[in-house]
Amino acid sequence: MMDFDIENGSSPTPPPQKASVKKYGVVEPISYAGPTEADIHRNAMLEKLLRDSGVYEGEEETARREEVLRRLDQIIKDWVKLLTRQKGYVETMVEEANGIVRTFGSYRLGVHGPNADIDTLCIGPSYVTREHDFFVILHDILFEMEEVSDLQPVDDAHVPVMKFKFQGVSIDLLYASVSLRIVPEDLDISHNSVLYNIDEKTVRSLNGCRVADQILKLVPNVENFRTTLRCLKFWAKRRGVYSNVMGFLGGVNWALLVAQVCQLYPNALPSMLVSRFFRVYTHWRWPNPVMLCPIEEDDLGFNVWDPRKWARDRTHLMPIITPAYPCMNSSYNVSASTLRVIVEQFHFGNKVCEDIELNKANWSALFEPCLFFESYKNYLQVDIVAADAGNLLSWRGWVESRLRLLTLKIERDTGGMLQCHPFPNKYVDTSKPCSHCAYFMGLQRQPGVKVQENQQFDIRGTVDGFKQEVNNYAHWRPGMDIFLSHVRRRELPSYIFPQGYRRQRSLRRTPTKTSNGDAQESGSPSSERRSRRKHDDAPTVDTGPGRLKKQASVSPQKPQIVGPVIQDLTSESPIAPKVVMESEDGTNTESEYSHQDQVHVIELGINNLNF
Structure with a gap:
């Protein structure tokens, strides 16, 4: 056994005198007090x-889930018997062959809500393999069933899983082959003996159920x-x-x-x-x-x-x-x-x-919901596109699993001075003809750090490296693509807002100053280009393969940069775009770029510019 010191900042209150109290955790309770x-x-x-x-599901949906689990359990039993016969075992062995389905996650804990998926584990005998029997034979059986839709095998995941909908109920199905010729219906998977002679992927698959059962006991x-x-x-x-x-x-x-x-x-x-x-x-x-x-x-x-x-x-x-x-x-x-x-x-x-x-x-x-899109002045927009909904489902899952690495790399490559806040919600622009979704990250400099004049965060190398890694997806198909854009808060796309439109101040044109200092509504080419960036629907041209990669850096000097800062996915302009960075006092700093290549630069510290 091992133990660790746990400090929680509170002193336990003693239990009532002469009371026999059960200790559940690794430390004594803080308080035994009951409710007032x-x-x-x-x-x-x-x-x-x-x-x-609406966090509770209705009785009708509960009954439907139970029926789906009964059907799935029977499918697994039939599948194991089929494989037992195909592998040449005697008929008595075929009759005794068995597979079982156990639940874990929110369903096993009793806290699932409406439309939540069901985490399930299929346990089979030692001779039924994950690689072929589960991800090929069972996959093909499910694929042919009318009740099954959105079938998506993820065999290269940390915990391999088959995702699908059965009669409209979302299922995540794992597989564990245990060291038994015959799997008993009442197999006790909480006992460590079930872990004998199995690989680590099987251990991880079994531990979902084992952990859920232990939580309820503790x-x-x-x-x-x-x-x-x-x-x-x-x-x-x-x-x-x-x-x-x-x-x-x-x-x-x-x-x-x-x-x-x-x-x-x-x-x-x-x-x-x-x-x-x-x-x-x-x-x-x-x-x-x-x-x-x-x-x-x-x-x-x-x-x-x-x-x-x-x-x-x-x-x-x-x-x-x-x-x-x-x-x-x-x-x-x-x-x-x-x-x-x-x-x-x-x-x-x-x-x-x-x-x-x-x-x-x-x-x-x-x-109260988090006001994420009011919390930052600068965002990184990640647009994910695919040829159709089926391809987008798998492509989005892959990109989503890599986004946390992008935040790590941005903070690492800027020495922790540029902080990222990834937002887990995905957003869909239904006006686009292609299958599409987008994620956003809030960007800000590290609070309390003094900004040098003309300091910049150049994350071109970081973004390019991330795109290269993502595009190495083993199941990549034509049409799968990813676009990363630096957008200011006032340029956020309207489809992310619940009402489907921006707040009014986001739609105003940027005022400029005349020679006599008076503010007026700009009709200059720069304002027109900003307007096009907000409303145009064509995607930008992405950085081509084989480009020279530049490492991310933090520089106190403003470098000479050729190429436009990457634009919003919905923008395209034959005229060189301008980068307009908004400071805390609302002023703008502009710089002109030619339309030769895409770069990813977030400027900081110009005229006391502050994220």
Whole structure:
């Protein structure tokens, strides 16, 4: 066994005298206090808000999911019997051959919402392989079924998965081949013996179920845990911090964070747990790990998370450790950028909950959406296009999985002086004839750092390297492309706004000054070009292959640059565009470029220019 010091900034209150209290976590609870009348009232208001917000699914959808799982289980059993016969086993073996389906994730934890996908694990015998039997034979069986749509195998993922819809219900199906000739219907996968003689991909596939089962065993009150987790997942999505693939936190991360708070306050209602959640993690001293139980060693030989032993584990910024052997850091995707945003949102939640407890606010204030597009003056727009919806589905998944690396590289290549805030929501321009979606990143200089005059952030090399890496996609098809654009807040495309239009100030033409100093509406070519950049629908010409790559840099001098800054995907102009950088005081700095090549430059510090 291994243990780590955990500091959460709070002193535990002693349990009631002469009481036998069960210890759930690795530390003693902070408080054993139960709810007051005010807590009970606040809890009723919170649960009403959750119901009114539609986080619970209806009985009809619940029944449909159960029927889909029954059908899927039968398909798996028939598939295993078919393979057993094809591989030449005797008929008695064919009759006993079996495969089973288990659920994990939000469905297994009992916190799934309407239209959520179901995370499922198919467990098969030792002679049924992942590479051919699962990703080829089973894939072809599903492909021929009328009930199945949007079938997408992802065999090269960290955890290989087959994604599809069955009767309209989204399914993520993993596969694990265990060291058994016959898989019993009541197989206990929580026992470590199930891990004998299997590879690491199979271990990762099995651990989804093993972790979910352990979480439910390690919380004091399952129903209070479920309500609290529903609340925090809803909050995280509203505040833009729910996405494991983008470097924020996904479902299992939020479940583990909530489970620890349940352990620290075993008698608290969900309303109390939500408030304590923000209190605990606002003061948490990262990278101290979050753990629900001690880390377990085993003679099976799989690596477990241990920063004293493994150098890579020492680089983890927000370790949230899974409770099932082999214990892993579930939040290894979190970067300095996303950790900063997550902690900021914890502070926001803590302040609102303090106001709620003082009757200065109600629960709806906690779930106000993040005003991402009002938070920055500069953004990086990532447009993803493909020939059709099917190609876009797989292409988008690949690009999305690489975006967190782009944020890491931008911050690394600028010495941490340019900070990125990736936003996990995707946006679609329905007016475009091609299949399209876009993601956005907020850009700002590091707060508190003095800006040198004429300092620039040149990220051309970083962006070009990212595009090269993304275009190495193994399943690339003609029509798949990616465009990266630096856009100012006032130039953001209208389709990202709920009403479908920009705020009025974004549509005004930029005023210029006459020779006598009076401001007037510009009718100059530069303003016309800015207008074309906002409204033209044709894509820009992308950087061609074989170009000389330039490394990203931070320079105090303004370099001589040839080529326009990359434009918005919806812009094209035969006239050389201008780069207009907006400073905090609203002034603009312009520089002219020729239309020979695309570069990616974000200027900073000119005339005290400030992100």
